[in-house]
Amino acid sequence: MIQFHNITKRYPGGHEALSNVTLSLQAGEMAFLTGHSGAGKSTLLKIISLIEKPTRGQAILNKINLNTLASSRIPYIRRNIGIIFQDHQLLFDRPVFDNVALPLIIQGYAHHEIAKRTRAALDKVGLLNKEKSMPITLSGGEQQRVGIARAVVHKPMLLLADEPTGNLDPVLSREIMQIFVGFHQVGVSVLVASHDLNLIEELQKPVVTLNRGKIIHNDLERSENSYE
Amino acid sequence: MSDNKHQHRPNFLHQISAWLLHHFQSLIFSLGKVYRSPSSTLMTVAVIGITLTLPGGFYLLLKNIQSISGDLRASTQITLYLKMDLSTAQAQQFNNQLKDREDIAETVFISNTQALEDFKQNSGFGKSLDHLESNPLPHAVIVLPTPETDTLTIKTLLSKLQALPQVDIAKLDTEWLERLFTIIEIAKRTVIIISLLFSFAVLLIIGNTIRLDIQNRYQEIIVTKLIGATNSFIRRPFLYSGVWYGLFGGLLSWLIVELSLIALSGPISTLNMLYQSQYHLITFGFTDFLIIICFSTLLGLAGSWLAVARHLNEIEPK
Numbered sequence: 001m002i003q004f005h006n007i008t009k010r011y012p013g014g015h016e017a018l019s020n021v022t023l024s025l026q027a028g029e030m031a032f033l034t035g036h037s038g039a040g041k042s043t044l045l046k047i048i049s050l051i052e053k054p055t056r057g058q059a060i061l062n063k064i065n066l067n068t069l070a071s072s073r074i075p076y077i078r079r080n081i082g083i084i085f086q087d088h089q090l091l092f093d094r095p096v097f098d099n100v101a102l103p104l105i106i107q108g109y110a111h112h113e114i115a116k117r118t119r120a121a122l123d124k125v126g127l128l129n130k131e132k133s134m135p136i137t138l139s140g141g142e143q144q145r146v147g148i149a150r151a152v153v154h155k156p157m158l159l160l161a162d163e164p165t166g167n168l169d170p171v172l173s174r175e176i177m178q179i180f181v182g183f184h185q186v187g188v189s190v191l192v193a194s195h196d197l198n199l200i201e202e203l204q205k206p207v208v209t210l211n212r213g214k215i216i217h218n219d220l221e222r223s224e225n226s227y228e
Numbered sequence: 229m230s231d232n233k234h235q236h237r238p239n240f241l242h243q244i245s246a247w248l249l250h251h252f253q254s255l256i257f258s259l260g261k262v263y264r265s266p267s268s269t270l271m272t273v274a275v276i277g278i279t280l281t282l283p284g285g286f287y288l289l290l291k292n293i294q295s296i297s298g299d300l301r302a303s304t305q306i307t308l309y310l311k312m313d314l315s316t317a318q319a320q321q322f323n324n325q326l327k328d329r330e331d332i333a334e335t336v337f338i339s340n341t342q343a344l345e346d347f348k349q350n351s352g353f354g355k356s357l358d359h360l361e362s363n364p365l366p367h368a369v370i371v372l373p374t375p376e377t378d379t380l381t382i383k384t385l386l387s388k389l390q391a392l393p394q395v396d397i398a399k400l401d402t403e404w405l406e407r408l409f410t411i412i413e414i415a416k417r418t419v420i421i422i423s424l425l426f427s428f429a430v431l432l433i434i435g436n437t438i439r440l441d442i443q444n445r446y447q448e449i450i451v452t453k454l455i456g457a458t459n460s461f462i463r464r465p466f467l468y469s470g471v472w473y474g475l476f477g478g479l480l481s482w483l484i485v486e487l488s489l490i491a492l493s494g495p496i497s498t499l500n501m502l503y504q505s506q507y508h509l510i511t512f513g514f515t516d517f518l519i520i521i522c523f524s525t526l527l528g529l530a531g532s533w534l535a536v537a538r539h540l541n542e543i544e545p546k
Contacts, residue, residue, distance in 0.1 A: 049454065051544075051545045075461075076456065077456075078455065079456035089454070091447070091448050093448075102451075102455060103455045105253075106452065106456055106457045107456065108247060109246060111249070150455070151455075
């Protein structure tokens with residue numbers, strides 16, 4: 001699903017966010033990305049979601065080389081990814097239903113299909129009764145679940161989450177992580193950046209640890225024998 | 229996995245209808261935005277409407293002046309004073325010859341007797357003129373050139389007529405006509421310049437409004453880009469907003485001009501009565517209405533396109 005070969009990302013000004021990162025996530029695999037803030041977790045996710053381009057090295061997503069991708073193709077590649085943000089990035093001028101339906105509208109689904117899939121996604125995160133609410137009236141945990149529903153509504157092959165539990169209490173965090181595990185169980189590849197080490201340990205999934213842009217621990221390299 | 233995926237993807241026909249649907253949705257959505265923020269929209273539309281009123285009003289003014297000057301041109305006439313030694317019969321024969329010419333629409337023959345009678349009645353000298361031994365006035369012919377004749381042709385006609393042996397003096401006051409036409413030409417060009425300037429102003433107003441709109445929806449644009457929206461998808465609602473601004477602005481300017489005409493129509497008809505003229509005020513016809521609406525809508529689209537092209541592509545997720 002994801003293959004990084006010797007990826008280096010240097011920002012203008014000389015700061016090297018990633019140095020020589022080699023990483024591979026198989027289709028249907030779930031893994032956690034940990035490390036201190038500034039270790040390069042976000043940069044790694046940004047390269048996968050085509051927000052940043054690597055300075056050196058090769059990034060491949062689902063057999064597509066991200067280095068040489070024309071910018072006009074970027075939207076279509078992003079449609080295979082569901083992205084979950086720490087601050088949800090919901091649109092507060094429209095109700096929950098419209099927020100979740102957005103990826104389907106963008107991809108040109110038929111009207112009845114949009115309604116069906118949006119309700120299914122809201123059902124999965126347990127917010128079916130909130131479809132008409134405005135996001136501002138929801139709690140932090142509920143808002144994050146709306147964000148997840150929006151990320152999965154179009155059934156992406158890959159889910160990326162950047163500190164999805166960063167603002168939530170432990171109980172809510174566990175709930176959110178269980179939702180990700182649920183998607184992993186139905187065959188979606190999941191990569192979650194988080195520094196909630198206790199929770200990660202509890203979930204028993206491969207972990208990749210970054211420190212100052214370098215991988216210092218990588219379960220994925222031996223995941224074939226120890227986790228499958 | 230990817231095969232399974234494709235079954236869920238919408239098919240081509242669906243995508244076409246969804247594309248049309250999104251156009252329609254953008255149209256309605258942008259109209260809804262107009263409806264939801266009436267005061268700011270009204271301000272923008274008012275500015276556009278008033279700005280467009282000036283070129284529209286000038287255009288109408290010009291049309292009216294041209295129609296008046298057209299009447300004047302049609303009423304251009306050459307007066308021929310014939311040589312004194314011509315008899316009435318000879319003069320009348322000459323008049324008939326003139327009537328047959330192609331470059332002359334109409335002639336009016338005034339015999340010297342008739343001219344004297346008119347003079348007696350109008351001059352106030354009355355009976356004192358009875359003492360004249362002979363009629364001092366020449367026969368005269370008033371020549372009306374064909375209606376479409378321009379100034380140059382009239383001048384040629386004048387010199388041709390002057391050259392005829394029967395004619396003593398051929399008279400046409402061309403100078404004031406030329407001055408008038410030159411003034412009209414200046415007015416015409418001024419109207420074109422003003423229209424261009426004001427259209428440009430409208431372009432900038434709409435462009436700036438859309439730019440602010442883009443800035444206000446910065447976050448939304450970022451999010452939709454991140455979940456796979458193409459640039460054209462994001463562009464669409466903004467372009468339609470521009471179209472609405474242009475359309476409503478055009479309608480408003482049309483309304484303002486029409487209302488101004490109603491306000492002016494009273495004094496104009498009084499003036500008509502005082503001058504006993506046949507002049508009718510020219511108002512916007514249906515074609516003019518369509519031109520104004522289409523033009524302002526196009527300006528709206530162009531203005532928003534400028535803003536969108538400049539600012540939308542700059543917004544990329546960071």
